[in-house]
Amino acid sequence: MAVYILYALSYFAGVTAIIGIIINYVKREEVAGTWLESHFRWQIRTFWFGLLWAVIGAATVVILVGFAILFANFCWIIYRIIKGWLNLNDGKPMPI
Incomplete structure (x- = not known):
């Protein structure tokens, strides 16, 4: 649960997402083969795909489409945190 909280807080202090992803990778072996493994995979994918779309959105802000990408990314990350x-x-x- 702590990583979901850290990801949610990253909108106010971005460093918390980095702390969250580090926790995911450090603790990943401890949950291997359990139902919690799917949550770790979900969180790791949320971080990396969210970062990818944030970079793409930021790079395309100049042509205005970036704002739509950033907003969609924001909504997608919030959805994944809540779910x-x-x-x-x-x-x-x-579900993976």
Whole structure:
């Protein structure tokens, strides 16, 4: 749950997402083969794809399409944080 909180806080202090991804990679072996492994995979993908689209969005802001990309990325990340958090709270694995 801590990583979902760190990702949510990253909109106010970006460094928390970096702390979250480090925690994911350090603790990943401990959850291998459990239902929590799907949450770690979900969180790692959220970070890397979110970063990719943030870079693409920032690079294309000059031609204005970047604002739409950044907004879509924001919505997508918030969706993934909420969905992951709710599934974790219910003790359910993430669909992968």
